[in-house]
Amino acid sequence: xxxxxxxxxxxxxxxxxxxxxxxxxxxxxxxxxxxxxxxxxxxxxxxxxxxxxxxxxxxxxxxxxxxxxxxxxxxxxxxxxxxxxxxxxxxxxxxxxxxxxxxxxxxxxxxxxxxxxxxxxxxxxxxxxxxxxxxxxxxxxxxxxxxxxxxxxxxxxxxxxxxxxxxxxxxxxxxxxxxxxxxxxxxxxxxxxxxxxxxxxxxxxxxxxxxxxxxxxxxxxxxxxxxxxxxxxxxxxxxxxxxxxxxxxxxxxxxxxxxxxxxxxxxxxxxxxxxxxxxxxxxxxxxxxxxxxxxxxxxxxxxxxxxxxxxxxxxxxxxxxxxxxxxxxxxxxxxxxxxxxxxxxxxxxxxxxxxxxxxxxxxxxxxxxxxxxxxxxxxxxxxxxxxxxxxxxxxxxxx
Amino acid sequence: xxxxxxxxxxxxxxxxxxxxxxxxxxxxxxxxxxxxxxxxxxxxxxxxxxxxxxxxxxxxxxxxxxxxxxxxxxxxxxxxxxxxxxxxxxxxxxxxxxxxxxxxxxxxxxxxxxx
Ligand code: SF4
Numbered sequence: 240x241x242x243x244x245x246x247x248x249x250x251x252x253x254x255x256x257x258x259x260x261x262x263x264x265x266x267x268x269x270x271x272x273x274x275x276x277x278x279x280x281x282x283x284x285x286x287x288x289x290x291x292x293x294x295x296x297x298x299x300x301x302x303x304x305x306x307x308x309x310x311x312x313x314x315x316x317x318x319x320x321x322x323x324x325x326x327x328x329x330x331x332x333x334x335x336x337x338x339x340x341x342x343x344x345x346x347x348x349x350x351x352x353x354x355x356x357x358x359x360x361x362x363x364x365x366x367x368x369x370x371x372x373x374x375x376x377x378x379x380x381x382x383x384x385x386x387x388x389x390x391x392x393x394x395x396x397x398x399x400x401x402x403x404x405x406x407x408x409x410x411x412x413x414x415x416x417x418x419x420x421x422x423x424x425x426x427x428x429x430x431x432x433x434x435x436x437x438x439x440x441x442x443x444x445x446x447x448x449x450x451x452x453x454x455x456x457x458x459x460x461x462x463x464x465x466x467x468x469x470x471x472x473x474x475x476x477x478x479x480x481x482x483x484x485x486x487x488x489x490x491x492x493x494x495x496x497x498x499x500x501x502x503x504x505x506x507x508x509x510x511x512x513x514x515x516x517x518x519x520x521x522x523x524x525x526x527x528x529x530x531x532x533x534x535x536x537x538x539x540x541x542x543x544x545x546x547x548x549x550x551x552x553x554x555x556x557x558x559x560x561x562x563x564x565x566x567x568x569x570x571x572x573x574x575x576x577x578x579x580x581x582x583x584x585x586x587x588x589x590x591x592x593x594x595x596x597x598x599x600x601x602x603x604x605x606x607x608x609x610x611x612x613x614x615x616x617x618x619x620x621x622x623x624x625x626x627x628x629x630x631x632x633x634x635x636x637x638x
Numbered sequence: 639x640x641x642x643x644x645x646x647x648x649x650x651x652x653x654x655x656x657x658x659x660x661x662x663x664x665x666x667x668x669x670x671x672x673x674x675x676x677x678x679x680x681x682x683x684x685x686x687x688x689x690x691x692x693x694x695x696x697x698x699x700x701x702x703x704x705x706x707x708x709x710x711x712x713x714x715x716x717x718x719x720x721x722x723x724x725x726x727x728x729x730x731x732x733x734x735x736x737x738x739x740x741x742x743x744x745x746x747x748x749x750x751x752x753x
Contacts, residue, residue, distance in 0.1 A: 581659075581661050581662040582661070583661060593689070596703075596705055598691045598692075598705065598706075599689070599690070599691045600691060610671075610673075610691075611671040611674065614669070614671065614687055614689060614690070615668065615669070617689040618667065618668075618669050618687060618689060618720055619659070619666050621688070621689065621720055622666050622667060622720070623659070623662045623666070627688065627708070627715065627720065628688055628689075628706075628708035628709065628715075629688070629689045629705075629706055629708060630705075630706075630708065630709050
């Protein structure tokens with residue numbers, strides 16, 4: 240990203256240097272960063288409104304997110320780094336905690352959980368809440384990926400107990416906590432904790448990148464409630480409001496859109512979003528999300544990624560097997576059954592679509608296979624699950 | 639010839655090949671495609687996989703959309719099997735002139751082409 244100085248911004252916006260400094264300190268300029276003692280203002284930043292005019296506004300304003308209050312929390316997720324320059328961006332970060340957390344994030348999102356565990360472990364008890372929460376998040380998910388469930392549980396419990404603690408905290412810290420707890424509950428399909436604040440309370444306090452990811456979580460939540468229209472509405476709105484500048488949230492937003500559109504049987508839209516996610520992920524190899532969401536993408540990876548990028552597809556599927564084994568151990572589905580433990584990813588994809596009422600012909604067309612092959616997958620799935628009819632598939636499949 | 643499992647589906651003997659599945663660590667039945675290679679009972683009713691796409695005559699008992707044979711009210715699924723028989727009149731093949739109902743003389747149907 241290109242930055243301009245306070246003086247340059249003052250000249251551009253025709254206001255005094257002091258006012259620009261004030262806006263920076265109040266966190267009223269999107270994406271502003273501190274370099275040593277001076278502020279760097281994104282060259283694309285919009286001039287904030289005059290506070291005197293704002294006072295006249297009849298609409299009560301929520302405190303604006305302060306990016307500087309979050310430097311340590313998931314820095315990569317909260318950065319609009321240039322595609323293909325993710326590692327270069329991390330290398331540019333000054334040596335220290337922020338850089339190490341960013342590196343752990345990168346290793347996690349690029350499907351290297353062992354490295355992510357090593358790097359995040361050091362920060363699990365860090366007194367700085369932002370680093371500690373980032374570490375717990377990365378550590379929990381990376382451990383899920385390698386099947387170390389006890390470690391994942393430990394990190395998740397740690398997060399929840401901090402949220403439950405009745406300690407006076409800055410609103411921004413509470414917002415981070417709520418965000419992390421919300422995300423881990425929704426993404427692991429676990430019940431939301433009782434003390435969970437409503438999303439509208441913490442969402443506005445998050446800086447843009449984190450807010451975009453939180454909105455992905457919100458969309459995922461609606462998807463699980465089978466409210467696909469609303470879910471995809473959130474995704475499209477979030478992306479159109481600039482979230483696509485943040486590669487990590489953008490990948491996940493596009494993926495949830497694929498899930499929604501597949502549920503709505505709008506395969507062309509789903510494909511468009513999958514390719515959009517892939518274009519963002521590929522230059523930096525941020526493939527973890529594809530593997531984790533495989534079961535919900537309704538055979539889209541088989542239909543689109545497998546023919547075009549067979550080697551990447553194999554790596555994604557390896558992530559799927561790794562992650563889903565751990566996920567199933569921690570997940571407690573309503574039926575009490577282990578969800579489709581013995582299925583291959585292709586069998587799972589075909590069964591997911593069948594469970595949603597797709598015909599064999601439709602599945603065959605979508606997955607570029609013959610109808611006979613689809614039936615073979617379905618019959619294998621029925622046998623492995625010990626059920627007699629495909630109608631019963633629904634209770635075994637992910638929502 | 640590998641392992642097979644035999645079913646008597648309303649008078650037609652099916653021999654279904656089994657294939658060992660490494661993930662599930664068990665034998666899985668590999669059904670033939672009964673649409674491509676139809677099999678009929680001595681009464682002329684088609685034998686079908688429960689997950690076969692419903693045809694235009696399919697109806698569910700409760701009036702819900704009929705997706706597959708397994709949910710169709712004309713389908714009689716063989717206990718313990720993923721195959722059954724469609725009892726819809728329109729799907730019935732004209733019965734052979736002299737149906738052979740003697741099971742001992744019936745030749746088993748060698749199901750499937752997948753070895
Ligand atoms: S059981 Fe018969 S009538 Fe019913 S859907 Fe299948 S083929 Fe059609």
